Amino acid sequence: MKEEVNYNRIKSALEFIAANYKKQPGMNEIAEHIHLSEFHFQRIFKEWSGITPKKFLRSITFEELKKNIETTENLAELSESTGLSSPSRIYDLFVDIESVTPEEYKTKGKGIEIRYGIHETPFGKCLLANTKRGICALEFADEEPASLVQALKEKWQNATFEENQHETGAIIDTIFGNKKQPLKALLYGTNFQVKVWEALIKIPYGKFTSYSSVAEMLGRPNASRAVGTAIGKNNIALLIPCHRVIQQIGGIGGYKWGVERKLAIIGYEKSMNENKPK
DNA sequence: AATGCTTTATACT
DNA sequence: AGTATAAAGCATT
Numbered sequence: 001m002k003e004e005v006n007y008n009r010i011k012s013a014l015e016f017i018a019a020n021y022k023k024q025p026g027m028n029e030i031a032e033h034i035h036l037s038e039f040h041f042q043r044i045f046k047e048w049s050g051i052t053p054k055k056f057l058r059s060i061t062f063e064e065l066k067k068n069i070e071t072t073e074n075l076a077e078l079s080e081s082t083g084l085s086s087p088s089r090i091y092d093l094f095v096d097i098e099s100v101t102p103e104e105y106k107t108k109g110k111g112i113e114i115r116y117g118i119h120e121t122p123f124g125k126c127l128l129a130n131t132k133r134g135i136c137a138l139e140f141a142d143e144e145p146a147s148l149v150q151a152l153k154e155k156w157q158n159a160t161f162e163e164n165q166h167e168t169g170a171i172i173d174t175i176f177g178n179k180k181q182p183l184k185a186l187l188y189g190t191n192f193q194v195k196v197w198e199a200l201i202k203i204p205y206g207k208f209t210s211y212s213s214v215a216e217m218l219g220r221p222n223a224s225r226a227v228g229t230a231i232g233k234n235n236i237a238l239l240i241p242c243h244r245v246i247q248q249i250g251g252i253g254g255y256k257w258g259v260e261r262k263l264a265i266i267g268y269e270k271s272m273n274e275n276k277p278k
Numbered sequence: 279a280a281t282g283c284t285t286t287a288t289a290c291t
Numbered sequence: 292a293g294t295a296t297a298a299a300g301c302a303t304t
Contacts, residue, residue: 190302212285215284220301222285222299222300224285225283225285225302226300227284227301228282228284230303232282232283246283247285248285255283280303282301282302284299284301285298285299288296289294289295291292291293291294291295
C-alpha cells in the first residue's frame with residue numbers, strides 16, 4: 001500500500017474540493033491549488049483512489065449523493081430483509097458490534113485490556129485500539145498521534161494499556177488489505193449514542209442517509225441535531241460508518257476527523273464499488 | 279445554561 | 292429560484 005505516501009497531497013486537494021465541490025471546480029483549478037501539474041495530479045490521484053479525479057468529483061456531488069440517500073423506510077426494509085442483527089459491511093468484510101456493559105461504562109473501562117498501535121492508512125495516520133471483545137477505537141490523526149493515545153487513556157481511565165503494533169497491524173491489514181475476515185467492535189457510550197451507532201451499521205456500503213433519517217429510525221424525528229452530536233462522539237471510524245451520514249439536502253455535513261477525510265472515504269468506497277462491482 | 283457532524287421556516291437578493 | 296439568518300429541537304456537559 002503506497003497510497004499512504006500521497007495522502008497529504010490528496011488531502012490538500014480534497015480540502016479544496018470540500019470547499020468548492022458545489023460548483024464543480026475544473027481539474028486545472030485543483031491541480032493548481034496543490035501546486036502540481038494537471039497531469040501529475042491526475043496520476044497520483046488515480047493511484048490513490050483507483051478512479052480519475054473527475055469521476056471522483058462527480059461521485060461526491062450534490063446530485064450523486066442525494067441519489068444514494070436511503071430514506072428511513074428503505075433502511076427499515078433493508079434491515080428487515082437482512083435481519084436486525086445483521087453485521088455491517090465495510091470494504092467487503094463484516095463487522096459485528098457489541099457494547100460495553102453499564103458497569104464497565106460507569107467504571108470507565110475497569111477490567112478491560114486494551115492493546116493499541118499507530119499505523120498508516122490511505123487516510124493518514126491512525127490509532128487503532130483493540131480488546132478481547134473487539135476494536136474499541138480507530139481514530140485518524142493529522143499530526144501527532146500521541147494525543148490520540150492520551151485521549152484514549154483518558155476516556156478508558158481504568159482500563160489497562162499495552163502497545164502492540166503487531167496485533168493492531170494485523171487488523172489494519174484486514175481492513176485495508178484483502179484478507180476477508182470478520183471484525184468485531186466494542187462500543188462505549190451513552191444509551192442514546194449506542195443506539196445511534198447501531199443504526200449506522202445498517203447503512204449499506206456505498207449508500208448514505210441523513211441525520212434526520214437516523215433520528216426517525218430511533219423514533220425521535222426531531223432529534224436530528226442530537227443525532228449529529230452523538231455521531232460526532234463515535235470513535236471507531238470506518239467500522240461505524242458515520243461517514244455515510246450526510247445532510248438531507250445532499251450537503252456533506254461535518255466530520256470529526258475533517259470534512260476532507262469524509263469526502264475521501266466516501267469517494268474511496270465508491271471507487272471500490274466501481275472497481276470490483278459485485 | 280451552553281453547545282453541536284441539523285433542519286425548517288422566513289426574509290432577502 | 293437561490294442564499295443568508297433565525298429559530299426550533301434534543302442529548303450531552
